[in-house]
Amino acid sequence: MLARFIISYYRRAPLKIFFGFVMLILVDLAQLFVPRMGQKAIDLIASGNQDISGLFWLSLITIGLALTIGVCRFAWRMIIIGTSHFIENDFKNRLYDHLLRLDAHFFNKTKTGDIMAHMTNDMQAIRMSTAFGMISGFDAIFLFSAALIFMLKLNVRLTLFAMAPLPIISIITLFAMKLMFKYFKDVQESFSQITDKVQELISGIKIVQAFRQEDKERERFNVLSKDYVRKNIDLIKLWGTMFPLIFLFADLGAAIVLYVGGQYAILGKITPGEFVAFFVYLGIITWPMMAVGWASNIFQRGNASYKRVYEFLKEEAKIVDSKEAKYRKIEGDIELKDVSFSYQEKVILKGLSMKIKRGEYVGIIGKIGTGKSTIAKLILRILDPADGEILFDGINYRNIKIDAVRDSIGYVPQDSFLFSMSIMDNIKFGRRDATDEDVQEVVKASAFYKDLIDFRHGLDTIVGEKGVTLSGGQKQRLCIARALIRKPKILILDDALSAVDTNTEKEILHNLIEFSKGITTIVISHRISSFINADNIYVIGEEKIESSGKHAELILSSPLYREFYRIQRLEE
Ligand SMILES: Nc1ncnc2c1ncn2[C@@H]1O[C@H](COP(=O)(O)OP(=O)(O)OP(=O)(O)O)[C@@H](O)[C@H]1O
Ligand SMILES: [Mg+2]
Numbered sequence: 027m028l029a030r031f032i033i034s035y036y037r038r039a040p041l042k043i044f045f046g047f048v049m050l051i052l053v054d055l056a057q058l059f060v061p062r063m064g065q066k067a068i069d070l071i072a073s074g075n076q077d078i079s080g081l082f083w084l085s086l087i088t089i090g091l092a093l094t095i096g097v098c099r100f101a102w103r104m105i106i107i108g109t110s111h112f113i114e115n116d117f118k119n120r121l122y123d124h125l126l127r128l129d130a131h132f133f134n135k136t137k138t139g140d141i142m143a144h145m146t147n148d149m150q151a152i153r154m155s156t157a158f159g160m161i162s163g164f165d166a167i168f169l170f171s172a173a174l175i176f177m178l179k180l181n182v183r184l185t186l187f188a189m190a191p192l193p194i195i196s197i198i199t200l201f202a203m204k205l206m207f208k209y210f211k212d213v214q215e216s217f218s219q220i221t222d223k224v225q226e227l228i229s230g231i232k233i234v235q236a237f238r239q240e241d242k243e244r245e246r247f248n249v250l251s252k253d254y255v256r257k258n259i260d261l262i263k264l265w266g267t268m269f270p271l272i273f274l275f276a277d278l279g280a281a282i283v284l285y286v287g288g289q290y291a292i293l294g295k296i297t298p299g300e301f302v303a304f305f306v307y308l309g310i311i312t313w314p315m316m317a318v319g320w321a322s323n324i325f326q327r328g329n330a331s332y333k334r335v336y337e338f339l340k341e342e343a344k345i346v347d348s349k350e351a352k353y354r355k356i357e358g359d360i361e362l363k364d365v366s367f368s369y370q371e372k373v374i375l376k377g378l379s380m381k382i383k384r385g386e387y388v389g390i391i392g393k394i395g396t397g398k399s400t401i402a403k404l405i406l407r408i409l410d411p412a413d414g415e416i417l418f419d420g421i422n423y424r425n426i427k428i429d430a431v432r433d434s435i436g437y438v439p440q441d442s443f444l445f446s447m448s449i450m451d452n453i454k455f456g457r458r459d460a461t462d463e464d465v466q467e468v469v470k471a472s473a474f475y476k477d478l479i480d481f482r483h484g485l486d487t488i489v490g491e492k493g494v495t496l497s498g499g500q501k502q503r504l505c506i507a508r509a510l511i512r513k514p515k516i517l518i519l520d521d522a523l524s525a526v527d528t529n530t531e532k533e534i535l536h537n538l539i540e541f542s543k544g545i546t547t548i549v550i551s552h553r554i555s556s557f558i559n560a561d562n563i564y565v566i567g568e569e570k571i572e573s574s575g576k577h578a579e580l581i582l583s584s585p586l587y588r589e590f591y592r593i594q595r596l597e598e
Contacts, residue, residue, distance in 0.1 A: 155328025199319025392566030
């Protein structure tokens with residue numbers, strides 16, 4: 027429950043929160059005393075008394091009240107709204123932390139947009155509840171009661187008459203706000219469609235221009251843009267109806283005061299000052315009448331968001347350490363025994379077995395989409411097999427901590443993902459405590475040093491979104507450097523040389539043999555040239571190993587391998 031959640035936060039600094047609400051009370055009370063001054067002044071003037079000292083004191087008190095309102099309002103804003111931001115920040119960090127812990131199973135089934143919505147819209151709704159929700163809820167109760175007491179003290183009957191139309195204001199806000207949130211959500215969705223479209227255009231502008239699709243794109247954008255306008259107009263219509271309606275009923279109260287209160291004043295049941303003050307109180311009490319609907323909607327929305335976020339926080343990673351798992355140093359023997367894996371219903375690997383000895387250089391080749399990357403992810407424990415077992419140094423993977431496995435692996439992913447930061451930081455991402463000499467060494471081994479000369483800022487060049495765009499081959503080499511700097515026991519290159527020319531490929535492979543002496547090296551590739559010196563090559567067929575052996579053996583024994591070889595000879 028959201029309420030419990032808010033209270034648990036308030037409990038951390040109860041005195042501060044208490045002080046904040048005291049300030050809120052003072053503002054409300056001071057607001058209610060201001061009309062009193064006006065009332066006294068009018069009665070003073072009406073009495074015909076020529077002494078102005080009374081007026082002087084009244085204006086002095088009014089200044090005091092205004093100052094109190096100003097100072098206290100600042101204080102409660104700082105405390106209550108400020109706290110709401112801290113709560114949001116805390117909660118956001120919890121979500122982020124949770125995201126870092128979740129695994130591929132979760133990310134495969136969850137849409138990015140949903141996660142983003144938790145991080146933005148839901149967080150905002152929760153913060154709104156902890157700030158304006160709490161304040162309007164408080165005003166709805168406290169300011170309403172206090173204003174009512176002030177009015178009742180002036181005249182009970184007149185108060186009852188004047189208040190008669192006001193509950194309708196609460197009902198109007200209750201319903202109008204519900205609609206408003208719905209419309210507002212529509213507007214936001216439409217807005218995010220526009221930003222998505224622009225973002226897509228920016229990344230695909232070359233394609234759009236090359237295919238001469240500008241007119242079509244303009245049309246598509248126009249549709250989205252018009253939709254945005256339409257939804258905004260709906261919102262304006264709603265606001266435009268809600269406020270006049272509210273004021274209509276507030277003014278109805280005023281009309282009653284004018285007619286009934288006017289008569290009371292003529293009859294001397296109330297003074298002219300009290301008659302005027304009544305109007306002002308009616309104006310003041312309109313807000314808490316609205317605040318009821320306001321607060322209830324904000325809380326409903328916050329509660330829904332809180333539930334969604336809570337469900338998300340309950341998601342658990344499936345790939346986790348078992349109780350028996352120990353942190354063991356891994357030397358580099360890997361065995362896959364009868365491993366099966368499927369994505370949902372789609373079987374990818376079935377009864378696949380591989381045996382890789384420490385220090386070996388092993389190749390994996392196979393048609394596209396046969397599950398080569400999946401094998402890499404299984405070894406990395408990014409995925410877990412549905413059946414069969416994986417052994418590291420002869421020990422079942424369940425008895426080894428996931429961190430131990432990952433700490434011993436240098437992984438170059440197929441999609442060469444880099445972060446938008448400097449080249450140096452991208453390399454050191456592999457190992458935070460790496461020295462500059464380590465960086466130099468891996469930059470050489472990955473043949474990235476050749477590219478560095480072209481960058482004016484060298485290793486400090488920022489890459490990616492916020493900096494220089496690297497070529498496919500440059501990205502791959504940088505990713506290799508990032509993997510090498512880990513000084514891993516196992517090195518996995520997933521199609522990591524596909525975008526480098528054959529000469530550079532040769533150079534890198536040559537360096538790797540030097541660099542990775544004693545390191546188990548697994549190279550996934552479509553190019554036979556990567557495997558010439560391999561100790562063993564696995565040819566992946568349908569769901570399992572078609573054959574394995576050294577290059578020369580496979581040429582003779584594997585039809586699939588021979589086919590790869592023939593096509594590549596033709597290409598060359
Ligand atoms: N997250 C996923 N959800 C569902 N199916 C997936 C997912 N990732 C991969 N697949 C499917 O699993 C199969 C094996 O994928 P994998 O990436 O292991 O193939 P690959 O052999 O590395 O292919 P390539 O040579 O193109 O790199 C493919 O058919 C792919 O469509
Ligand atoms: Mg792949």
